[in-house]
Amino acid sequence: MAIRFEDIKEFIGSRVLWDDRADLFTAEAAKLIRAKVEERTVLVFPQVNLTDAEQLTITNAMGEKIRLTARNNVQSNDGDVYQVTLDEKINPQPEYVLGTFFWHMDGITVDMPPPFATLLSCRIAPDKGGETEFASTYAAYEGLPNEEKEALEGLKAVHSVRASLSPIADAIPEKHRERVLSIGLVKEHPLVWTHESGRKSMVVGTTADHIIGMNVPAGRAMLIRLQEWAAQPAFSLRHKWTQGDFVIWDNTGAMHRAIPYDKSTGRMMHRTSIAGTEAVAA
Numbered sequence: 001m002a003i004r005f006e007d008i009k010e011f012i013g014s015r016v017l018w019d020d021r022a023d024l025f026t027a028e029a030a031k032l033i034r035a036k037v038e039e040r041t042v043l044v045f046p047q048v049n050l051t052d053a054e055q056l057t058i059t060n061a062m063g064e065k066i067r068l069t070a071r072n073n074v075q076s077n078d079g080d081v082y083q084v085t086l087d088e089k090i091n092p093q094p095e096y097v098l099g100t101f102f103w104h105m106d107g108i109t110v111d112m113p114p115p116f117a118t119l120l121s122c123r124i125a126p127d128k129g130g131e132t133e134f135a136s137t138y139a140a141y142e143g144l145p146n147e148e149k150e151a152l153e154g155l156k157a158v159h160s161v162r163a164s165l166s167p168i169a170d171a172i173p174e175k176h177r178e179r180v181l182s183i184g185l186v187k188e189h190p191l192v193w194t195h196e197s198g199r200k201s202m203v204v205g206t207t208a209d210h211i212i213g214m215n216v217p218a219g220r221a222m223l224i225r226l227q228e229w230a231a232q233p234a235f236s237l238r239h240k241w242t243q244g245d246f247v248i249w250d251n252t253g254a255m256h257r258a259i260p261y262d263k264s265t266g267r268m269m270h271r272t273s274i275a276g277t278e279a280v281a282a
C-alpha cells in the first residue's frame with residue numbers, strides 16, 4: 001500500500017506513514033487523506049518537510065483552497081500560504097495570533113461555511129511551548145450522556161472574535177484594540193451541528209459568548225462546561241512540533257489552540273485552508 005495510517009489515541013489522531021514520499025501527492029492519496037481526516041480528526045505527517053508548492057499540491061488535491069485571513073483583511077501576509085508567526089515584520093497584527101492560545105474553530109465568525117480543514121507545516125519549532133492541541137467535538141458530543149444531548153437540542157450560541165479575545169483585550173495596545181476586537185462578524189450557531197453525513201459535533205470554544213434565550217451566567221457556565229468536556233484528555237491530542245512536521249485537521253469537528261510561546265522562539269508555521277462545503281446546521 002502506498003500510504004498507511006496508525007492511530008495515535010482511541011478517539012482522535014492518526015499518524016501517516018509512507019514508503020515513497022511521491023505517494024503523498026497522488027489523487028488517490030488525497031482521497032484517502034481526506035476520508036481519514038473526517039474519520040480521525042487529526043492527521044500527523046512526521047517530518048515530511050513539505051515545500052510550499054508541495055503543501056499547495058496536497059491542499060488543492062483535497063478540496064477548494066481558501067484564503068481565510070485575506071478576506072478578514074487582518075494582515076498583509078496573504079500570499080498562497082499564510083505565515084503564522086508573532087514576528088510583526090511578517091505579521092503586522094500579532095495580537096490576532098495571540099487569540100490562537102484559546103480554544104477555537106477557524107472561520108466561525110465569517111460569512112461563509114467554516115473551512116473543512118486547516119493544514120500546517122512547521123518551519124521553525126520552538127524549544128519551549130508552541131505545541132498545538134486539538135479536541136474532537138464529534139467524540140465529545142458522542143460521549144455526552146443522553147439527557148445532556150437532549151438538553152442541547154435547539155440551543156444556539158452567539159460567537160465573536162471579541163469574546164475569544166476578551167481574556168487578553170487589556171493587553172492589546174489601546175490604539176488598535178477596538179479594531180482587533182471588531183474583526184469578523186457576530187454569528188449565531190447551533191450548539192449541536194448535524195452534518196450532512198448524519199454525524200453530530202458541538203460548536204463550542206472561546207468565540208461562544210452566550211446562549212440565546214438563556215440568562216448570561218447560566219449560558220456562559222454551560223458553554224465553559226461543554227468546552228471543558230470536549231477538551232478532556234480522552235477526546236484531545238497535544239502535538240509537540242518537530243521542524244518539518246505537517247498536520248491536517250478537520251476544523252468542522254474540532255477545536256484547537258496553541259500552547260503559549262514567545263516571539264523569541266521564532267516559531268513559524270505555514271498554513272493553508274480548505275473550504276467547507278456545508279454551513280453549520282442544527
Ligand SMILES: [Fe+2]
Pocket residue numbers: 100104105106256
Ligand atoms: Fe486557528
